[in-house]
Structure formats: C-alpha cells, structure tokens
Amino acid sequence: MTAREEQESAIGFEAWSHERARHFEWAAESMMPRPGAGPKRLIGAMRYAVLGGGKRIRPLLCYAAGVISGADEAVLDRAALALEMIHSYSLVHDDMPSMDNDTLRRGRPTCHVQYGEALAMLAGDALQAEAFTVISAPQVPAETAARLTQTLARAAGVWGMCGGQALDLAMVGEHPGEAELLRMQAMKTGAMILASVLMGAQAGCWEKLGDGAKAGLVQYAQSLGVAFQVVDDILDCTQDTKTLGKTAGKDEKDDKPTWVSLLGLEGARERAENLEREALQALQLVEADREVPEAGAQRLREIALYVVRRTH
C-alpha cells in the first residue's frame, strides 16, 4: 500500500471498527442473561465483567473473518459474544488474589473487588458455561454449532488458554528463553486469537474454503497473536496506568518474563514489525482462494495494522 492508501484504509477501518464495536455491545447486551427472577448479583457480576468495554479485538477478528466465508450476522454475533465471554471470564479469574491479585481493569475495580471473591469465581464459571449455551442454541445450524463448540473449547482448555496460564504461573521468577515464552503465549493468548479468526470463518461456509485459505488464516492468526503480546509488553513498560486502564509496569514488578526483558525495547519493536509483515503475507494465501470474495481479507489486514500500531 502507498502512504495515501494506508491512510484511507485507516479511516475506513476506524469507521468499521466503531460500528462493529457498537453493534457488538448491542448484541451482547441483548443476549447476555438479565437479572429479574434469576440470581441477580451473579448476573450483575457477569454483565459487569463482559459489558465493561475493552478493546473487543476478538469480536472484531470474528466479524472480519466472517466476511471470508459469507457468514450470517446473527451467527457471528453469537460466536463473537462467546469469545468475549471466555476472554472476560479469564480476566476475572486471573485478577483474583490467588492469581495476579490485580485491582484495576478497564479503568474500573476488578470483578472480585466489586463483588467479592466467591461471586467473582462463580461469575467466571457461569460466563464459560453461557459462552457454550450461546453458540449451541437451536438458532445455529447443528454442523456450525458443533464446529464452533469444538474450536472454542479447545482454545479455552488445557492445550490453550488454561494450559498457557498454568505454564505462565510456573514461569514466574524463572528466566525462560524465547522458545518457552513463545509456547506459553501461543497457548495463553494465541489460542483464543486463533479461535476468533477460525470461528468467524466457521460461522459461514467453512467447508467451501480450500486448504490454502485455511492455512493462511491459521498463519495470520498465529503471527497476530504473538504480535499482540509483544506490543502489550512494549505498552506495559512505556505507557502509564491511566492510558492502559490497568496497572502498568506490573510484569516487571512481578518478575514476569516479557518480550522487552528478552529482546530489549528496540528488539521488541522490530519483532512486532516482522510479525505484522508475516500476518499480512499470510492473508495473500487467503485471498488467493476463489471462494473468498474480492478483498475479503481487507478487515483482517487492517486489524493487524491496528494491533501493532495501537498505543493502549
């Protein structure tokens, strides 16, 4: 892209991502459990955890990948909400005293500070269950529901998010090399980024996509996942708490291994740029598939640029 094309694309992306984020808030708000006759405080805690904002990267990836397979918006809404419910529950549990013991998240008190530990744990547990309720509802075709469930469950479990979190716990105070850090993060955060892209595409005509396009999507998501983490580490040590909406400089204080401690600040920045390039190249494989609409990967491309260049 020329500098001008890049600027125009950035404007188009900003409008698209704002519209999608607004749409997602509406869809999440209307599909999330409501208090009323139910367990009010539990539902309150769940809504507090999910509806409290956040960058909504996973829903955006899901919507963007849905373009590739012509996915139905109503199914994408469900996939996007399920992804964000799993992501939000993991934040609630990670913030608890027995884990990271953090008190600030998205610029507000963390869930256990607001609702107490017992209810925060339960809210996380219930969010995970409701994520699977949402994607397996009768409104979703059975083939799609089974595929979305399998993808999300694998990403959330032992070989994905939870397993990565366990490896991360085991690493505190250790000095892991690049390979170990990569592997831990590929599970802890990478698996859910990959699931976001896959679920978007699986919400539509997944079976029509060729192996090349599928491999391209996986490669894109993997590069993006690492880039996301590298940039997070850079921001954690260059931005303040107010800008981030969460406690800054925490990784260093907790003696956690980061990309900055491993490669230095400049090295980390270089690495992020290389990963961005890899992600964009992978999308060429996707667009080479004749089932994929012309410029069908445009939003995924823009998300990669946004993720690497964001400032919070």
Place this chain on the structure above:
Amino acid sequence: MTAREEQESAIGFEAWSHERARHFEWAAESMMPRPGAGPKRLIGAMRYAVLGGGKRIRPLLCYAAGVISGADEAVLDRAALALEMIHSYSLVHDDMPSMDNDTLRRGRPTCHVQYGEALAMLAGDALQAEAFTVISAPQVPAETAARLTQTLARAAGVWGMCGGQALDLAMVGEHPGEAELLRMQAMKTGAMILASVLMGAQAGCWEKLGDGAKAGLVQYAQSLGVAFQVVDDILDCTQDTKTLGKTAGKDEKDDKPTWVSLLGLEGARERAENLEREALQALQLVEADREVPEAGAQRLREIALYVVRRTH
C-alpha cells in the same frame, strides 16, 4: 415389585453399576488429558479431581438413560465424562477458601489443599472447557454434539448449577422456606441430574422419542434430583465423616438451610420416600412409549431406589 423381585433387581443393579463404574473409570482415564509435553501440574490437578472416585451417579444416570434411546456406547462415554468433569470442577471450586473452605473430599485432601489455590481454580476452569471438547469432537454426529452441548451448558450455567450456587451463597444465615430451598437446589444440583438423564437419551435417537416419554424423563430426573438432596441432608447429620468421605455435620455448623432443619429427620425421610414414588411413576410414562425397548427404564428405576436408600 415383590420383596423377592426387589432383592433380585438389587443384585442385578449392583453388578451392572459396578461394571458401568469400572467401564467409566477406564473411559475417563483414556479420554482425560495426559501430562507429557503439556502443562503437567495442571493436568495432574484435573486428573486428581476427576479420577479420584466418587459415586458416579451422573455417569450411571447417563448410561441408564442411553438404554432408552439405543445410544452408542462411545457417545455415552463422552457424555458421561463431560458430566463428571463439570461436576468435579464445581466441587473443586466450591471447596476453595472463598467458598465453602473445605479440606476433605472423597476421603482425600481437596484439590486446592493438594495443588494450591491458583492451580485448583485453573484446573476447574480447564475441566469445564474440556467437558465441551469431549462432547463436540468430530467422532460425535453434529446434531448430537450440538444437542449435548446445549443441554450441558444450560445445566452448568446461570439458570442451572452456577446460578443455584449463587442463590445458596445468598441464603447462608437466612431462613428460607421450602419453596426457596427447592428452587435453589433444583438449580444447584437438580439441573445437572436432569442433564445426566437427558444427555443419556440425547446420545441416541432422541428425536424418535414421543413427548410423553420426554416429559416422563424430565419428571423422573426432577424428583430424583430433590430426593438426592434430601437424602444428602439426612446423611450429613446422621453419618460420620469417615463414612461420607467428606466433613459431616458441616451444613448445620455453617448455618445452612437443609431439609432436615426444615422438615425434621422423620419428615425428611418421609419426603424422600414420596419422591422415590414420584420418580418411579414418571418412568411408567417413559416405558409407555413404543420406541422405548421393553423394560428400557429398569436401570433408571434401580438408580432411584439406590439413591434414596444409600448410606453414604
């Protein structure tokens, strides 16, 4: 049944339930994640939580209900394991200090005592995810996978187990009436008992069953669910810790409402007998369906007798 028929049935049931429990241990052992290259301690904690024995009531119900719809054993194994993973994760989380703070379960130290709080929370989280991985695997027909996922997720979530647990937390120190206790328990434990029966039937030809049979299964499971809880409360105040394998007399000490505190010991025993009768009557509706094999509900009938008459 005559006394003699009842005795013969009890012998047949004992053999069947032992064989099923052994088979389940084998299936669970072989399908559960194994350490190796993965997050070893996490997987260790998950296996500790699930493979540590227990009454296996939910798997037994699932296998028994599978007879009704001619379900495939391999699919039943998956449904049974998923149910037990969800049940086990809920015990791990409930035992933690911020909830019931219990140190003994199934005659051994609870998971957080053995592995620490952070890992126990993560093991519970990962068990929930793996439960959905197991039932949505490509080996399960998509229609069945979607139906099992929906049933399990609803039973585990806000309107089921987690919601009931939240209502239970809110009741400590209160003096709820019978209706409130019923409602809380129908969610906290009843929903998963119902799911066990439904998932067993849904693992086979669910769509061939008539509305009468389906309603009969629901009624059976609901009566059984309450009976289970009433008997648990009776045992909690009449048996010692060693016999139960968990801390006895705990509900009374924690000032938790129970069926014994509400109805007295004799009243609770009478209630359990009435519920047993209701459960058995409901099975007549099931066996009246011409798609259900002759005496197809026999094992479910025997489980009801076992649940009400057990001593631990």
